[in-house]
Amino acid sequence: MTSPDATTSEKAAAPRAQSVLAPIVLGVHLPEAPVDSVDYAVQVASMSVPTTLIDRKVVFQGDRKATVVTHQRRLLHGRLQNGGYHLRLCDCRPNANREEWMKLSQWQLTTRVLEDPSLVSGIPADATAITLTVTSFRVDRRTIQSVRQLALARYCLVEAFRALDPDLIISSAGQTDWHPAWWPDPVTAES
DSSP states (O other), rough: OOOTTTSGGGGGGGOTTTOOOEEEEEEOOOOOOOOHHHHHHHHHHHHHHHHHEEEEOOOOOTTTTTTEEEEEEEEEEEEOOSEEEEEEEEEEEEEHHHHHHHEEEEEEEEEEESGGGGGGTTOOOEEEEEEEEEEEEOOEEEEEEHHHHHHHHHHHHHHHHHHHOTTEEEOOOOOOOEEEEEESOOTTTTO
């Protein structure tokens, strides 16, 4: 991947070896605190990706024609039933519930703590091994939908863990950096 947007200038391009879909494995020395540090990092990352507006056609019950409704495309976070956390970029329609929003997700990024950090090379035994994995995404016309937000969320999540542990170890990674030129117009969402 040269960047999340193919039209981005070359000086802002990420190295070709970095993929926005490749999993990231981190070695983190989490502080002993009364709060869940992983949950905290996920919350910080979710608040760091700006909400954008997107128009979507919606067919309401009893109507025959689709109506254009402005949705907020925003990052939601939550805890998974089988452990771990997720970040999901969803199109949130006014007056709809969270379950309906989840059906309109563009992608999901899952964060899990590995039980045995020794399974990952480069992670010391006294560190917590954390994986960041893109577990779902939408593709339209051979392009990952909302890839700018995905790249920014991955970067913000890594930086949130770096704030908890300045000596953060990145054992394996795809894209973990961010260039402002990747998102030239923060007001307009991708279609």
